[in-house]
Amino acid sequence: MKKMEEKSMDSHLLRPYNFLPKKELRSFLGQNFIIDPMFLRSTVRLARLQSEDMVLEFGTGLGALTYYLAPVVRGVFTVEISARLLKFAQNFLKSYSNVYFCLADALRNKNSLNPAWIDAFGEVHSLSKPFVVVANLPYQIASSLIVLLLRRHFEEAPFALKRMLVLVQREVGERFLAKPNQKNYGRLSVMVQSMAVVRRVKLAPPNIFWPRPRVMSALMEVIPRKGVEGGGLSYLDKLVRLAFTHRRKKLGFNLAPLASSIRIQSLWEEVGIDPSQRPEEISVQKYLRLALLWKKLEDG
Structure with missing residues (x-):
């Protein structure tokens, strides 16, 4: 059964070669599409999701990660900036009634979240109830988005962020974890560690993506701390x-x-x-x- 499923997913995940020009694919704000079904299944398993969980995803892309998330949770609210990609994902995932699509930029600017998706998410899921972020984040917005999600959790209730499992550039993950006197220790290290407990779950090689990035990626777990004074x-x-x-x-x-x-x-x-x-x-x-x-x- 798994072999048949992987074959079906391979067929879908290779379709960007056919329906979008390479130049256009490379322009999607640093998005690199995961084309490895084994890695996708592993990500869902490592997210430690429960059947009653609501998942918030950024960067729907082709809907590959959403495909594996939807069967194991109550719902997936997925945000995508590209209308063309979102239309493709909607068609691919049309059999899932628990997937909610939102066409929006995750950020209003580099210092604030886009209220459009927050309002839309609040209509689907009460923001006072816990939710989990699971996402293959576009590289260009990953660090800003993670900091802003954590700040929103502590500064503007209700926003009951339970935890995040996010795929980011390896260097960004190292900055999350860096300690004083280490090369990567800086503003991002201080902001993230002051609000969350962070750990690197696993590394992701370039060959699981298309287009292949030039760097390694890292799957990071980010759990908000208790008692943070917003x-x-x-x-x-x-x-x-x-x-x-x-x-x-x-x-x-x-x-x-x-x-x-x-x-x-x-x-x-x-x-x-x-x-x-x-x-x-x-x-x-x-x-x-x-x-x-x-x-x-x-x-x-």
Whole structure:
């Protein structure tokens, strides 16, 4: 049965060669389509889904991952920016009554989610009830989208994000996991680790995709932390944007612009930060502590 299923899926997954020009396929915002049924089944298994789960997917593409998700969950709400791809996926998945399609960009801009898909998702599934994100994310939006989904969960209730299992570039996954003094440690590391527990589930080689990317990918599990103070995240974001503006400069130099609004020097000792340190030497916990103290000062 599995061999017959794989043969059927291979036939479908190779169809982009026929229905879209190569140049057009390569223009879909960094999307690389998974053409390996074994990897797709493995992804669904590793997502640890239950029959009552609602899945939120970004980057419907040809509907291949959706095809494996739909039979094992209550529903899949899938977001795609390309009308042509979405039409193809709708036709391929027409036998599934629990798949909900949304033609929209995931992001309104690099700093905010697109409210169009949020509103549409809320009509299908109450945002106060848990949902799981499972997606092969377009490379160009992956890091911004993950941070914004986490921030939405903590800053704008209801948005009951349970966890994410997402395929991203290997380098992006390494930045999620990086620790102080490591090469990839930076703003993304601090923001993601302050809000979530992250682990790399498995690597994905280029040959499972079409077109083949030039880099390895990584399947990452992202689980929101408990007890995160949502009100401090905007301060943390501003703080680390400034802190990592010049990686080789001292932290005191990079955060000098804050001196006009707060007496930041008074916070160094309380947090245990030496302003002569470089930004990559400071832990996530200390950045978060500094951001919360900044918020406290401004709140009076």
